[in-house]
Amino acid sequence: xxxxxxxxxxxxxxxxxxxxxxxxxxxxxxxxxxxxxxxxxxxxxxxxxxxxxxxxxxxxxxxxxxxxxxxxxxxxxxxxxxxxxxxxxxxxxxxxxxxxxxxxxxxxxxxxxxxxxxxxxxxxxxxxxxxxxxxxxxxxxxxxxxxxxxxxxxxxxxxxxxxxxxxxxxxxxxxxxxxxxxxxxxxxxxxxxxxxxxxxxxxxxxxxxxxxxxxxxxxxxxxxxxxxxxxxxxxxxxxxxxxxxxxxxxxxxxxxxxxxxxxxxxxxxxxxxxxxxxxxxxxxxxxxxxxxxxxxxxxxxxxxxxxxxxxxxxxxxxxxxxxxxxxxxxxxxxxxxxxxxxxxxxxxxxxxxxxxxxxxxxxxxxxxxx
Numbered sequence: 001x002x003x004x005x006x007x008x009x010x011x012x013x014x015x016x017x018x019x020x021x022x023x024x025x026x027x028x029x030x031x032x033x034x035x036x037x038x039x040x041x042x043x044x045x046x047x048x049x050x051x052x053x054x055x056x057x058x059x060x061x062x063x064x065x066x067x068x069x070x071x072x073x074x075x076x077x078x079x080x081x082x083x084x085x086x087x088x089x090x091x092x093x094x095x096x097x098x099x100x101x102x103x104x105x106x107x108x109x110x111x112x113x114x115x116x117x118x119x120x121x122x123x124x125x126x127x128x129x130x131x132x133x134x135x136x137x138x139x140x141x142x143x144x145x146x147x148x149x150x151x152x153x154x155x156x157x158x159x160x161x162x163x164x165x166x167x168x169x170x171x172x173x174x175x176x177x178x179x180x181x182x183x184x185x186x187x188x189x190x191x192x193x194x195x196x197x198x199x200x201x202x203x204x205x206x207x208x209x210x211x212x213x214x215x216x217x218x219x220x221x222x223x224x225x226x227x228x229x230x231x232x233x234x235x236x237x238x239x240x241x242x243x244x245x246x247x248x249x250x251x252x253x254x255x256x257x258x259x260x261x262x263x264x265x266x267x268x269x270x271x272x273x274x275x276x277x278x279x280x281x282x283x284x285x286x287x288x289x290x291x292x293x294x295x296x297x298x299x300x301x302x303x304x305x306x307x308x309x310x311x312x313x314x315x316x317x318x319x320x321x322x323x324x325x326x327x328x329x330x331x332x333x334x335x336x337x338x339x340x341x342x343x344x345x346x347x348x349x350x351x352x353x354x355x356x357x358x359x360x361x362x363x364x365x366x367x368x369x370x
Contacts, residue, residue, distance in 0.1 A: 081111050088114060091121045106296045107346060109289055116207030122295040124223060125215040132218075137211040140183035148185040148193035152178060159198040166202060176210050177202055184217050191221060194230035196275035203279055203287065224298065229275050240274045240299070241266040242362040243355060244306055251307055251348065255314050262322045266306075269329045273306055274299075281330060286338040293342075300350055308345035312336055 083105065087094045095102040110118045120126050133139065146152070156174050160166045165173035180201050185193045200220065204213040221227040228236025244266045249256040259265070272280040278290045293301040309332045310317070317325055333341075 075108055080105075080108065081113075084111050084114055084118075088117070091118065103296065106292050107342070110292045112288075115288060115292070116212075119204075119207065119291070119295055120212060120216065123216055123219040125212065125219040128215050128218055136187070137183055137214040140186045140214070141179055141210075143183075143186045146182045146185050147189050149182055152181045152185065152193050152198075155195055155198050159202045163202075165206060173202075173205065176205050176213075180205065180210050180214050180217065183214055187214075187218070188221065188227070191227050191230050194275075196272070196280075197230060199276040199279040203291070237271065237274055239359060239362050240302075241270065242365075243358045244270055244303060246358045246361070247303060247307060247350070247354075248310065250354075252310060252314060255310060255317060258318050259325065262320075262325055264322060264325050269326060270306055274302055278302060278305055278333070282333040283338065286333065286341060289338050289342050300352070300355065301345065303355070304345035304348050304350055305341065307348050307350075308341055309333065309336070311348070312341075312344060 087102070087105070106122075129136075156166075156178055157169060159177060163173070165171075166177065168174065177198065181193055181197060184197070184201075185191075197217070201213060201217060204216050208216070221230075225236065228234070228239075245256075248259075248266075277294055279287050282290070290301060290305060309329070313328055313332050316328055320328060
């Protein structure tokens with residue numbers, strides 16, 4: 001079901017009256033201290049440690065290891081929520097000042113009350129009205145004809161068919177989904193509509209309004225370069241398949257060889273993982289955790305989740321044939337707890353440089369004459 005407005009919830013929090021002036025003055029540590037005092041007898045110093053800068057010369061791998069360990073620790077839900085309530089006073093400033101601390105909190109999971117609002121902050125979708133007309137969604141929605149309307153209508157009932165928001169034919173959820181997908185196909189006719197977009201839009205609408213979900217779609221396909229997943233020829237998806245195959249060979253060579261012998265390639269089992277950012281076949285509690293990290297860190301988390309699923313099922317997969325492998329991988333996301341999957345995924349070492357190097361290899365093979 002739809003959640004209430006996280007902005008209204010945040011506005012009801014007991015923040016000191018002079019907080020706005022403190023934030024405006026730029027004293028963010030004072031802002032955090034004052035906000036915590038307004039919340040009650042919490043450990044002020046513990047929360048203010050969130051502003052401690054990281055060592056600039058710390059290596060990426062060591063930093064990532066410590067963040068993974070911190071993200072995997074048991075957390076106090078009340079304290080976690082209080083921290084987020086304070087951080088959201090000026091999220092972008094906190095993230096710029098303390099990127100590692102912000103990453104840890106995001107990996108631990110954004111509170112449900114704030115998820116829709118924080119997703120929009122991470123994706124910078126609320127900045128898009130500076131680039132496009134303020135009423136861009138209404139303009140697109142009111143366009144008489146849409147290039148992919150028939151395909152969208154045909155697929156609507158297949159999107160989250162058991163979810164209360166979308167299960168009723170011509171209900172509110174299905175109408176909202178149709179409105180946003182149709183409007184986007186008008187806005188970006190080069191991409192138009194592709195089946196995976198329905199699940200992404202459906203997940204967004206569980207946390208935000210139609211116009212906000214529309215702006216998020218624009219941000220995802222522009223800022224996160226997801227348009228290549230849905231364009232003719234699926235160029236970005238083909239690159240991801242190549243990268244995943246190389247990563248599998250690096251991390252699990254025995255499994256990689258066995259899958260190759262059985263004729264099982266990433267094109268067969270990983271399409272939905274990439275095209276829907278792990279929405280299809282994953283428990284929703286896992287989906288939102290992956291999306292928290294995806295919006296903050298990018299596509300690397302999808303590779304890590306894919307490798308984690310293969311790693312967790314490696315022993316069984318090594319003894320299975322083609323059909324059995326496909327069934328195991330289909331069921332794998334629903335057979336592991338969210339926290340376990342996230343922890344195993346984040347423990348897998350994967351540097352941006354590695355992905356870049358594999359991308360260069362893929363480009364060289366795709367265009368040998370260049």
